[in-house]
Amino acid sequence: MSQRLITWIDQRFPLTAFIKHALTHYPTPRNLSYWWNFGFLAGFLLLLQIISGVFLAMHYKPDVDLAFDSVQHIMREVNYGWLIRYLHSTGASAFFAVIFIHMARTLYYGSYRAPRELMWWSGQVLLILLMASAFMGYLLPWGQMSFWGAQVITSLFGATPLIGDEIVLWLRGDFVVGDATLNRFFALHYLVPFFIVGMVLIHLMALHHVKSSNPSGINLADKDNIPFHPYFTAKDLFGLGVFLIIFCGFVFFAPEFFIEAANNTPANPLRTPPHIVPEWYFLPFYAILRAIPDALGGVVAMTLSILIFAAMPFLDRSRIPGGARFRPLYRVVFYIFVVDVAVLAYVGSQPPGGVIFQIDVAATVIYFAVFLTLPFYSRWEERWLRARGLPPALQALLDSDTELRPRRETRQ
Amino acid sequence: MAAMGVVEDQAMAESDEVDEERRDFLLTATGTVGVVGVAAACWPFISSMNPTLDVQAQAATDVDLSGMAAGATRTVAWRGKPVFVVHRTPEQIAAMAQSEGGRDPAPDQTRVRDARWLVVVGICTHLGCVPNKTESGWLCPCHGSVYDNSGRILHGPAPRNLEVPPYHFAAPDKIVIG
Numbered sequence: 001m002s003q004r005l006i007t008w009i010d011q012r013f014p015l016t017a018f019i020k021h022a023l024t025h026y027p028t029p030r031n032l033s034y035w036w037n038f039g040f041l042a043g044f045l046l047l048l049q050i051i052s053g054v055f056l057a058m059h060y061k062p063d064v065d066l067a068f069d070s071v072q073h074i075m076r077e078v079n080y081g082w083l084i085r086y087l088h089s090t091g092a093s094a095f096f097a098v099i100f101i102h103m104a105r106t107l108y109y110g111s112y113r114a115p116r117e118l119m120w121w122s123g124q125v126l127l128i129l130l131m132a133s134a135f136m137g138y139l140l141p142w143g144q145m146s147f148w149g150a151q152v153i154t155s156l157f158g159a160t161p162l163i164g165d166e167i168v169l170w171l172r173g174d175f176v177v178g179d180a181t182l183n184r185f186f187a188l189h190y191l192v193p194f195f196i197v198g199m200v201l202i203h204l205m206a207l208h209h210v211k212s213s214n215p216s217g218i219n220l221a222d223k224d225n226i227p228f229h230p231y232f233t234a235k236d237l238f239g240l241g242v243f244l245i246i247f248c249g250f251v252f253f254a255p256e257f258f259i260e261a262a263n264n265t266p267a268n269p270l271r272t273p274p275h276i277v278p279e280w281y282f283l284p285f286y287a288i289l290r291a292i293p294d295a296l297g298g299v300v301a302m303t304l305s306i307l308i309f310a311a312m313p314f315l316d317r318s319r320i321p322g323g324a325r326f327r328p329l330y331r332v333v334f335y336i337f338v339v340d341v342a343v344l345a346y347v348g349s350q351p352p353g354g355v356i357f358q359i360d361v362a363a364t365v366i367y368f369a370v371f372l373t374l375p376f377y378s379r380w381e382e383r384w385l386r387a388r389g390l391p392p393a394l395q396a397l398l399d400s401d402t403e404l405r406p407r408r409e410t411r412q
Numbered sequence: 413m414a415a416m417g418v419v420e421d422q423a424m425a426e427s428d429e430v431d432e433e434r435r436d437f438l439l440t441a442t443g444t445v446g447v448v449g450v451a452a453a454c455w456p457f458i459s460s461m462n463p464t465l466d467v468q469a470q471a472a473t474d475v476d477l478s479g480m481a482a483g484a485t486r487t488v489a490w491r492g493k494p495v496f497v498v499h500r501t502p503e504q505i506a507a508m509a510q511s512e513g514g515r516d517p518a519p520d521q522t523r524v525r526d527a528r529w530l531v532v533v534g535i536c537t538h539l540g541c542v543p544n545k546t547e548s549g550w551l552c553p554c555h556g557s558v559y560d561n562s563g564r565i566l567h568g569p570a571p572r573n574l575e576v577p578p579y580h581f582a583a584p585d586k587i588v589i590g
Contacts (some may be wrong), residue, residue, distance in 0.1 A: 080459050
C-alpha cells in the first residue's frame with residue numbers, strides 16, 4: 001500500500017528523487033567536524049523564530065499606546081507567553097551566535113573559495129536580512145532601548161548627502177520614531193523572514209550543487225564521501241541536542257541575560273537613557289561607527305565592515321587548501337581578527353570617550369587592515385610555503401585532489 | 413597521505429561487526445524520546461491560543477436585582493455573552509409551571525433557582541444570534557426560533573433550550589453569574 005502510494009506520488013512529483021538527491025544519496029565529506037553543524041542550527045533557529053514569532057504576533061499590538069502593555073500581557077496573561085517570548089528573544093541572540101560561528105568557520109577553512117563564492121554571497125545577503133529583521137523586531141517591545149535604538153539607527157540614514165533628512169522622515173513616517181514607524185517595522189519584521197526563507201533555499205540549492213566544503217579544503221575522492229542521511233542527519237541532530245541544552249539554559253534560567261534592563265521601561269521620546277547600547281550582536285559594527293568622528297564617514301565605515309566579507313574570494317590570493325590549517329600566517333591573522341572583533345564588541349558596549357575611543361580607532365584600523373592587506377600577505381605566504389617545501393601531509397593532499405590540480409596547471 | 417584522517421580507512425575496517433539489536437534499541441529509544449520531546453514542545457504553543465488569564469478573569473458577573481419591577485428584563489454581559497435576567501410575573505410563573513416546553517422538554521423548576529427570576533444565556537442555540545424579547549418569551553430574528561418565558565424552545569430550527577448559566581444568589585436581591 002505505502003509503496004503504491006509512493007509510486008503514485010513519484011509519477012506526479014519527484015519525491016523519491018528529491019529525497020535521494022538531498023539526503024540518502026547526497027555525498028557529504030566524511031571528515032566534517034562539528035564546525036559544519038552550524039548551518040543546520042541556523043536553519044533550526046530560523047524555524048523556531050518563525051513559529052514563536054507567529055504565536056507572539058497573535059497577542060502583540062503594534063500601537064504606541066498598546067505595544068509595551070501587550071508585551072507585558074504576553075508575559076503575564078497569555079498561557080506560556082513568557083516561554084514563547086523568551087524563546088523568541090533568546091532565539092535572536094542564538095541566531096547571531098550561530099551565524100557568527102558559521103561565518104568564522106567559513107573564514108578559517110576558506111570555504112568561500114571557488115566554486116562556493118555564491119554560497120558565501122547568498123550567506124552575506126542572509127546576514128544583512130537577519131540584521132534588518134533583528135533591528136526592526138527590537139523596536140516592537142517599545143521599551144526605552146527599543147525606541148532609542150531605532151531613533152539612532154534611522155538617524156544614520158540622515159548622513160546621506162543632500163537628501164538625508166528627507167530619507168529619515170520617510171523611513172519613520174513621522175518626525176520622530178512614532179506610531180507609523182512601529183506599524184511599518186512590525187509589518188516588515190513579519191515580511192523579512194519570508195525573504196530569508198527564500199534566500200536560504202537558494203543557499204541550499206547552491207550547496208547541493210557544489211557540495212559541502214571540508215576541513216582538508218580539497219575535493220575528496222568518491223570513497224571519502226558518505227550519504228548525508230543517516231550519517232549527518234544523526235550528527236546534526238546530536239549537535240542540535242547539545243545546542244538545545246545551552247539554549248534552554250538561557251531560556252529557562254537566564255532569559256533576561258540578553259535583554260537590556262532599560263528596555264523594561266516604556267519608550268519615552270522626551271528622555272534618552274543615560275547609557276544606550278545596541279544588542280550585543282551589533283556591538284562590533286556599532287564600535288566601528290563610533291570610531292570615525294564624522295557622521296557620513298562612520299556610516300560608510302560601518303556598512304563596509306559588513307559588506308567587506310563579500311570580497312573575501314577576491315582578497316584571498318593563496319591557493320593553499322585547508323584554510324588556516326596549513327597557513328601559519330593566515331591562522332595568526334584569523335585569531336587576531338577574532339580577538340579584534342571581541343575588543344570592538346567590548347568597546348561598543350562602553351560609554352564613548354577617552355581611552356575607549358583610542359582603542360576603538362586602533363581596533364577599527366586592524367579590522368580593515370586584516371582584509372585590505374590579505375591579497376599581499378596571502379600571496380607572500382604561499383610563495384614562502386612553497387619555497388620552504390610543503391609539509392608532506394599537505395603535498396599528499398594536493399596530489400590527491402581530483403579537481404583542483406588540472407585547473408591550476410592550465411591556469412599557470 | 414597516511415597523516416590525513418580523511419583518507420584513513422582503518423577506522424572503518426575495525427567496526428565491521430554490527431550489533432543490530434543494540435542499534436535497533438538505540439534507534440527506537442532515541443526516536444521515542446525525540447517524538448515525545450517535540451510533542452511536549454508543541455504544547456506551550458497550542459496552549460497559548462487558549463483564553464488568556466485576563467479573559468478567564470472575566471468569568472463572574474454581579475447583577476443587582478433591586479429596582480427590577482415584575483415583568484422587567486435586563487441583559488447583562490457574562491464572559492462577553494449576553495445573559496437575560498427576567499423578573500417574571502405570577503401569571504408567567506403559573507403558565508410556565510404547567511408546560512414542559514417543546515422540542516427539549518424540561519420542567520420550569522429545573523431551570524430556575526427562584527421561580528420569580530429567570531436567568532438564561534441570550535444566545536440562540538441554533539446559530540448564535542441574540543433573540544428578542546416578546547410578550548410570551550423570545551423570538552430569534554435570524555431564523556425564527558421561538559422560546560417561551562422559561563427560555564425553552566417551542567418551535568423553529570433551534571435544537572435546545574436557552575442555556576442556563578451557573579449562578580447563585582449572593583443576597584436576596586443580588587446574583588453572581590459564573
